[in-house]
Amino acid sequence: MKIRWFNTLPVIIFIALLLCLWLGLGRDTNLLPSALLEKPMPVFTLPDLNNQPLSEKQWQGKVALVNIWATWCLPCRTEHPILLKLAEQGVTIYGLNYKDDYQDALLWLNQRGNPYQSVARDVGGLVAIDWGVYGVPETFVIDKKGNIRYRLVGILTEEAWQKQLKPLMDTLQEE
Amino acid sequence: MIPEIGHLALIIALIFAFLQAGSGLLSSDRAKRTWLTGVTPAFAFGQTFFLLFSYLALTYLFVNNDFSVAYVANHSNTQLPIYYRISAVWGAHEGSLLLWVLILSLWSTCVAWQLPKQLSKSVATQVLGVLGSISTGFLLFILWTSNPFLRLLPFSPEQGRDLNPLLQDPGLIMHPPMLYMGYVGFAVAFALAIVALWRGELERAWAQAARTWTLVAWLFLTLGITLGSWWAYYELGWGGWWFWDPVENASLLPWLVGTALLHSLLTVSSQGIFKRWVSLLAIAAFSLSLLGTFLVRSGVLTSVHAFANDPERGVFILILLGVVVGGSLLLYATRAHCLTSPECSLGLSRETLILTNNSLLVIACATVLLGTIYPLILDAMSQVKLSVGAPYFNRLFVPLAWLLMLILAVGPVSRWRQSFHVAVKPLLWSAMGVSVLIFLINVFVLQLFWQVALTIALGIWVVLGSTIAVWLRTQFHWQAMKHLSLRYYGMLLAHLGVVVTAVGVAVVSFYSIERDVRMQVDDSLALAGYVVTFKDVTPYQGANYKSTRGQFTLQLKDKPVSAYLFPEKRVYLAQGMPLAETAIDANLWRDIYIALGEPLDNTGETWAVRVYYKPLVRWLWLGGLLMVAGAILSVFSKKKKEQHENPLV
Numbered sequence: 104m105k106i107r108w109f110n111t112l113p114v115i116i117f118i119a120l121l122l123c124l125w126l127g128l129g130r131d132t133n134l135l136p137s138a139l140l141e142k143p144m145p146v147f148t149l150p151d152l153n154n155q156p157l158s159e160k161q162w163q164g165k166v167a168l169v170n171i172w173a174t175w176c177l178p179c180r181t182e183h184p185i186l187l188k189l190a191e192q193g194v195t196i197y198g199l200n201y202k203d204d205y206q207d208a209l210l211w212l213n214q215r216g217n218p219y220q221s222v223a224r225d226v227g228g229l230v231a232i233d234w235g236v237y238g239v240p241e242t243f244v245i246d247k248k249g250n251i252r253y254r255l256v257g258i259l260t261e262e263a264w265q266k267q268l269k270p271l272m273d274t275l276q277e278e
Numbered sequence: 279m280i281p282e283i284g285h286l287a288l289i290i291a292l293i294f295a296f297l298q299a300g301s302g303l304l305s306s307d308r309a310k311r312t313w314l315t316g317v318t319p320a321f322a323f324g325q326t327f328f329l330l331f332s333y334l335a336l337t338y339l340f341v342n343n344d345f346s347v348a349y350v351a352n353h354s355n356t357q358l359p360i361y362y363r364i365s366a367v368w369g370a371h372e373g374s375l376l377l378w379v380l381i382l383s384l385w386s387t388c389v390a391w392q393l394p395k396q397l398s399k400s401v402a403t404q405v406l407g408v409l410g411s412i413s414t415g416f417l418l419f420i421l422w423t424s425n426p427f428l429r430l431l432p433f434s435p436e437q438g439r440d441l442n443p444l445l446q447d448p449g450l451i452m453h454p455p456m457l458y459m460g461y462v463g464f465a466v467a468f469a470l471a472i473v474a475l476w477r478g479e480l481e482r483a484w485a486q487a488a489r490t491w492t493l494v495a496w497l498f499l500t501l502g503i504t505l506g507s508w509w510a511y512y513e514l515g516w517g518g519w520w521f522w523d524p525v526e527n528a529s530l531l532p533w534l535v536g537t538a539l540l541h542s543l544l545t546v547s548s549q550g551i552f553k554r555w556v557s558l559l560a561i562a563a564f565s566l567s568l569l570g571t572f573l574v575r576s577g578v579l580t581s582v583h584a585f586a587n588d589p590e591r592g593v594f595i596l597i598l599l600g601v602v603v604g605g606s607l608l609l610y611a612t613r614a615h616c617l618t619s620p621e622c623s624l625g626l627s628r629e630t631l632i633l634t635n636n637s638l639l640v641i642a643c644a645t646v647l648l649g650t651i652y653p654l655i656l657d658a659m660s661q662v663k664l665s666v667g668a669p670y671f672n673r674l675f676v677p678l679a680w681l682l683m684l685i686l687a688v689g690p691v692s693r694w695r696q697s698f699h700v701a702v703k704p705l706l707w708s709a710m711g712v713s714v715l716i717f718l719i720n721v722f723v724l725q726l727f728w729q730v731a732l733t734i735a736l737g738i739w740v741v742l743g744s745t746i747a748v749w750l751r752t753q754f755h756w757q758a759m760k761h762l763s764l765r766y767y768g769m770l771l772a773h774l775g776v777v778v779t780a781v782g783v784a785v786v787s788f789y790s791i792e793r794d795v796r797m798q799v800d801d802s803l804a805l806a807g808y809v810v811t812f813k814d815v816t817p818y819q820g821a822n823y824k825s826t827r828g829q830f831t832l833q834l835k836d837k838p839v840s841a842y843l844f845p846e847k848r849v850y851l852a853q854g855m856p857l858a859e860t861a862i863d864a865n866l867w868r869d870i871y872i873a874l875g876e877p878l879d880n881t882g883e884t885w886a887v888r889v890y891y892k893p894l895v896r897w898l899w900l901g902g903l904l905m906v907a908g909a910i911l912s913v914f915s916k917k918k919k920e921q922h923e924n925p926l927v
Contacts, residue, residue: 110614113558114607121600123655175439177348
């Protein structure tokens with residue numbers, strides 16, 4: 104077979120492009136840098152599941168995950184069992200229930216189990232804006248002083264936990 | 279039951295697509311396999327039938343508010359008007375993909391029906407095979423990662439989340455189907471190119487057939503882009519009409535290459551040269567459509583269109599992209615040498631001009647592509663996050679557009695294989711002189727910005743060039759002009775469309791007046807010779823939204839009121855999402871554009887108001903429509919007439 108090298112140029116360029124896209128795919132979907140990295144959590148006071156006021160002060164003191172979720176969010180259904188497993192292993196998880204119905208949220212947690220230490224209900228979605236949330240689900244890692252240290256956009260998968268969140272949380276525990 | 283039946287129809291469609299691919303690709307001219315030529319169209323029809331069925335099933339679920347289906351629950355609502363429930367089917371990822379393959383199968387059906395009349399049956403069958411393979415890939419993608427029929431059981435919500443309010447707009451009902459018709463339509467030219475490379479033969483008849491298919495796809499894409507730009511202008515409330523957003527760029531890339539393809543196909547059909555180049559362009563146009571789908575659907579680029587996305591989908595599309603594009607480029611690398619062209623002479627002939635046009639369009643495409651994916655490449659290399667903005671695109675794209683207009687004028691005057699006719703040279707020089715003069719008058723007498731002056735002068739240069747071309751062929755004799763083909767007039771009309779759009783872009787970019795002001799009831803604002811008065815603000819209740827509606831009057835200074843304008847500030851109930859509905863007083867020469875911002879005090883009588891004056895903004899879309907009209911004329915042109923034209927050339 105006769106191959107002219109000039110004719111192979113398009114396919115070579117394409118492979119280079121594909122490689123870039125593939126690398127981009129691995130990165131972007133997991134990590135969107137937050138403007139709040141290394142900064143304290145935004146101040147808020149919201150009702151919790153018992154309609155008692157809850158503020159960010161109550162989430163300080165431990166290395167923890169803050170998970171933004173909603174009952175209408177489909178990926179949250181995939182994520183929920185993973186959160187439950189982490190909670191069983193002793194990971195502290197706080198929930199920010201985003202633009203949701205109170206009754207729906209209660210029903211969800213009763214039927215599927217509650218992985219959260221406490222849940223702040225952000226009915227209007229304004230607190231989520233302060234956090235820079237861009238789509239549900241999202242998960243933040245906070246340190247003992249209540250500073251945001253990491254932001255994960257999208258589903259918290261087993262892989263993301265093992266590779267990114269767990270190592271980070273282990274080092275934060277030692278700080 | 280309906281969701282399951284729709285799902286089943288989708289699976290049956292996949293089987294048909296697979297059969298279409300298999301029988302089409304295995305068919306050949308050998309006697310043993312001729313039966314495959316007979317059954318392949320039947321598979322294409324079967325695929326279309328079941329996809330249509332599946333699509334109608336999904337529409338039925340939307341119309342009847344079946345919120346046990348996740349896709350319906352997430353994108354519809356009982357309060358949503360019926361026409362938006364029907365268009366909500368393609369309001370998000372799963373449904374738009376279903377529409378995508380449905381349109382692909384419709385193109386397959388048209389190919390099965392029309393292509394055998396243009397080219398041999400065996401070529402048509404193989405083209406169907408290639409189209410069937412693409413369908414198979416996309417149907418697998420839908421069933422694997424993006425099934426619109428998945429149920430939410432036992433947690434079915436009582437009420438749906440509603441369609442994104444931005445998409446609840448008449449302009450957007452038709453925008454995605456038009457765009458997809460264009461994107462997917464390039465698949466036919468792509469399949470034709472693959473078959474030509476495979477068989478090692480690319481004849482003039484092939485180019486004529488390919489040109490018609492490409493033209494139809496191109497006109498839909500042009501219409502889709504025009505609609506999208508118009509929608510962004512009045513719906514987003516910033517008065518912008520093009521943002522160089524990755525998703526917009528994704529539609530521009532195949533358009534640029536498709537335009538290049540249309541021109542070089544002419545060269546193949548009339549001179550038999552540029553065969554390899556044309557097959558490469560055909561592959562590129564569809565590949566860029568696929569790349570656009572990937573960029574939009576994988577969430578790899580952050581854009582206003584994207585949401586937190588599912589990475590699995592991205593991987594699948596990337597694999598699909600790799601197989602389809604990589605495979606066809608590999609085919610090109612090994613087979614392109616079989617497509618041989620006769621020697622061509624350069625010089626100022628039409629083929630040289632088309633080659634220049636193609637180079638400029640491809641460079642423009644590469645520029646936009648680079649700007650779109652540069653943030654991605656940089657992130658992959660060095661983990662720096664940045665975005666490439668309008669200044670980059672404008673600085674590089676605009677000069678290329680000027681160069682294109684410069685040669686656009688002489689294209690229709692030029693001749694194949696030889697330089698310009700002796701009679702036109704003095705005419706062209708005088709046209710050039712007139713254009714330069716107009717440029718100088720614009721700059722020094724009228725004091726226009728030089729960019730605007732240049733665009734107008736180039737526009738006149740193109741119009742004069744076209745006039746010379748018509749003169750050359752007819753000397754303006756009525757009989758001769760009647761004998762020019764529709765295709766010829768279509769070409770002139772499309773070129774005029776480019777001029778109209780370019781002048782509109784230039785003027786609106788440099789002479790818009792944008793005022794963000796604080797206005798109280800009864801306040802007036804003077805703007806570009808007009809007076810805008812804030813009369814009143816009242817609450818208003820829509821079907822699925824609450825609204826605050828302002829009343830403004832518009833008048834020329836010292837003249838009676840000429841128009842009432844009612845911009846709104848809406849809150850859509852289901853998602854609590856606020857949206858500004860703009861009010862526009864439009865005519866051919868200018869728009870007055872009013873958007874209501876936020877209330878500035880508790881009485882509700884003081885508001886932040888945006889008032890824009892946009893000269894010639896309508897020309898942007900008018901030009902797009904002229905291009906579409908030109909393409910339509912060209913599609914309906916009869917071939918016979920073309921033999922009679924060209925007495926002089």
